[in-house]
Amino acid sequence: MGGTRDAVEEVRSRLNLVDVVGGYVRLQRAGRESRGLCPFHTERSPSFYVSAEKQLWNCHGCHLGGDIFKFLELIEHTDFRGAVEEAARRAGVELDRDSELNSAERRQRRLRDAVLRLNQLAADFHHEVLLHHRAGEPGRRLLASRGITDDDIDRFHLGYAPQGSRGDNLTRYLLRHGASEEDIVAAGLGRRDRGRVVDFLHHRLVIPIRDDRGRWVGFGGRSMGDDQPKYLNTRATTVFDKSRLLFGLHLAREAIARERRAVLMEGYFDVIGAHRAGVPTAVSTSGTALTEFQVRLLRRVADEVVLCFDGDVAGQRAGRSAVGLLAAAGVNCRMAQLPMGKDPDDLSRSDPEGLRRLLAEAPPAYEVLVDAALGDTSTRSGAEHQEQVLRRVLPILAAIPEASIRELYAERVGRRLGRDPGRILADVEHRPEPPRPPGLAPAAPGNSAMGASTHLLALLSARSSLVPEVRDRFRITGADFPDAVDRDVYRLLCDGELSLPEGALPANLEARRAELAAVDLPELEGATEGGQLQRVVEDCVRSLRLEAAEQVRTALRRRLAGPGHHREGDTPALVQELEALNRKIEVLRSGAGLEA
Numbered sequence: 001m002g003g004t005r006d007a008v009e010e011v012r013s014r015l016n017l018v019d020v021v022g023g024y025v026r027l028q029r030a031g032r033e034s035r036g037l038c039p040f041h042t043e044r045s046p047s048f049y050v051s052a053e054k055q056l057w058n059c060h061g062c063h064l065g066g067d068i069f070k071f072l073e074l075i076e077h078t079d080f081r082g083a084v085e086e087a088a089r090r091a092g093v094e095l096d097r098d099s100e101l102n103s104a105e106r107r108q109r110r111l112r113d114a115v116l117r118l119n120q121l122a123a124d125f126h127h128e129v130l131l132h133h134r135a136g137e138p139g140r141r142l143l144a145s146r147g148i149t150d151d152d153i154d155r156f157h158l159g160y161a162p163q164g165s166r167g168d169n170l171t172r173y174l175l176r177h178g179a180s181e182e183d184i185v186a187a188g189l190g191r192r193d194r195g196r197v198v199d200f201l202h203h204r205l206v207i208p209i210r211d212d213r214g215r216w217v218g219f220g221g222r223s224m225g226d227d228q229p230k231y232l233n234t235r236a237t238t239v240f241d242k243s244r245l246l247f248g249l250h251l252a253r254e255a256i257a258r259e260r261r262a263v264l265m266e267g268y269f270d271v272i273g274a275h276r277a278g279v280p281t282a283v284s285t286s287g288t289a290l291t292e293f294q295v296r297l298l299r300r301v302a303d304e305v306v307l308c309f310d311g312d313v314a315g316q317r318a319g320r321s322a323v324g325l326l327a328a329a330g331v332n333c334r335m336a337q338l339p340m341g342k343d344p345d346d347l348s349r350s351d352p353e354g355l356r357r358l359l360a361e362a363p364p365a366y367e368v369l370v371d372a373a374l375g376d377t378s379t380r381s382g383a384e385h386q387e388q389v390l391r392r393v394l395p396i397l398a399a400i401p402e403a404s405i406r407e408l409y410a411e412r413v414g415r416r417l418g419r420d421p422g423r424i425l426a427d428v429e430h431r432p433e434p435p436r437p438p439g440l441a442p443a444a445p446g447n448s449a450m451g452a453s454t455h456l457l458a459l460l461s462a463r464s465s466l467v468p469e470v471r472d473r474f475r476i477t478g479a480d481f482p483d484a485v486d487r488d489v490y491r492l493l494c495d496g497e498l499s500l501p502e503g504a505l506p507a508n509l510e511a512r513r514a515e516l517a518a519v520d521l522p523e524l525e526g527a528t529e530g531g532q533l534q535r536v537v538e539d540c541v542r543s544l545r546l547e548a549a550e551q552v553r554t555a556l557r558r559r560l561a562g563p564g565h566h567r568e569g570d571t572p573a574l575v576q577e578l579e580a581l582n583r584k585i586e587v588l589r590s591g592a593g594l595e596a
Contacts, residue, residue: 007084011084015087015090017067020068021036025039025048039299039300041059048060055067057071115238119189122219123206125170127157136162140160156272160205161199164199167198168199186237188237204223205221206220206222207268215239218286220286221233235535242285244297246298247286253301256298264284264290267343269345270308271284274344277348278352299331304331305333305334306333308344323365333364334364335369366405370413373393374416378416378417390424393413394424394427407425410422452546453483453547454486456476461517466533478491480548482548482551
């Protein structure tokens with residue numbers, strides 16, 4: 001097209017804002033406008049409005065607003081040019097993509113395009129090895145032992161990363177296809193080792209990870225036998241952030257939108273087995289706690305989520321963590337109860353009909369949590385035991401957003417304990433805020449159930465030998481932690497005082513120490529000092545800096561979208577600051593920029 005302005009107007013004329021927004025938000029007519037839950041902040045009552053007449057949108061809750069390009073810019077986490085390109089793709093308009101880009105933007109775009117291309121090549125390479133090469137035999141045997149069918153392998157494009165004598169099979173393949181060593185490392189497909197680039201994954205089953213648009217963005221590697229870690233994901237890159245993805249969503253999206261219901265699981269093979277068992281709405285996190293961003297992805301297409309986590313203690317803890325985030329976002333939540341020690345993948349193989357029935361009959365999540373806290377308590381239980389039960393139940397009741405639902409469960413508790421429900425509700429209202437079971441408190445906007453601060457502090461608490469590296473090499477200081485308690489905890493870690501005897505710290509620090517000790521850190525299983533543990537530390541530091549940068553970026557975008565700043569003349573400075581922050585985030589996601 002002849003010029004950016006002409007292209008923008010052509011795209012704008014071809015697209016209807018209501019249709020575009022409707023692909024992300026469930027809209028309902030409200031007079032001359034359409035209304036829905038805002039995708040940019042957590043709310044339970046819709047305050048997000050779209051005008052078909054004006055082709056504008058705005059939210060009365062977070063005060064964001066704009067046109068079709070501003071919406072795509074925010075929802076797809078891109079800049080204005082990226083939003084125009086996405087809109088042009090939908091409208092079928094050809095753009096002169098590079099004519100007005102500066103050199104830094106061209107480099108970023110070239111890297112992003114290169115990473116996506118290399119991921120596609122890598123997915124095809126691993127798939128070919130698994131299906132047709134002698135080197136893929138170990139992968140074929142393991143998949144057969146787990147009941148994985150040819151259809152499963154094809155649907156999820158499963159692959160195998162061979163061991164190889166030099167450890168660079170994929171790297172050499174990509175180099176033959178025109179890749180540079182720098183791009184291979186930036187894509188997370190390789191790493192430097194004694195002056196050469198070797199494959200990041202080897203002797204592992206390979207599960208390609210695609211975003212909700214179907215683009216190949218990263219990989220999960222499942223170890224063979226008892227090798228540790230059991231699962232190894234691509235590190236953060238310019239296109240891959242596991243906290244912002246749901247495995248299988250590109251396949252499940254249509255079925256979820258049709259049923260308005262999603263099934264959320266923990267693992268890749270849980271999802272693969274569920275789809276084989278006739279549950280096409282199954283998705284999973286990629287080895288992380290559920291995040292608010294992932295909840296927003298689900299909320300775009302589902303009104304209800306069924307949690308189907310492992311039946312062990314870790315699975316139950318993950319389920320509790322997810323409930324609060326989903327409830328705070330206005331998503332109805334149910335919880336399937338698997339037998340202790342069983343996971344969804346087991347049931348998909350041994351009893352697929354039973355898995356489908358379990359999901360269809362899943363009770364409300366808060367009913368499961370309340371009943372679990374009550375246990376076998378009855379009116380005949382002793383006073384001391386009842387008080388212990390109440391201490392477990394009250395924080396669960398306090399986390400229920402709807403007062404009417406809270407009252408129903410208070411009556412349930414009252415009947416079991418022989419107590420007045422009104423008094424129980426009064427106790428809920430007047431209870432001190434901490435401690436609260438992990439995940440039941442609604443997360444602050446932009447934070448995950450286990451945010452970067454918690455992850456890093458838990459890691460350092462478990463492995464105090466890592467503190468000097470985080471402090472001295474990466475120059476992490478207390479100022480990098482947004483919460484005052486976390487700043488104090490980090491100072492104690494640096495001073496070697498977090499291991500003081502129980503009761504030696506102030507109550508708020510004792511409570512935080514206990515929370516950190518309870519954090520599940522599967523990446524430490526079998527990890528020894530060296531390259532593997534080094535990557536764990538780097539991922540934590542990168543997540544901490546990315547989370548801080550993205551929170552600042554969100555605040556800047558809100559200032560730019562809000563009224564008043566243009567009259568004060570600070571728009572150019574804000575735009576410049578936002579562009580610098582975008583570049584910083586791109587650098588961090590590419591794997592650089594960690595050492596201050």
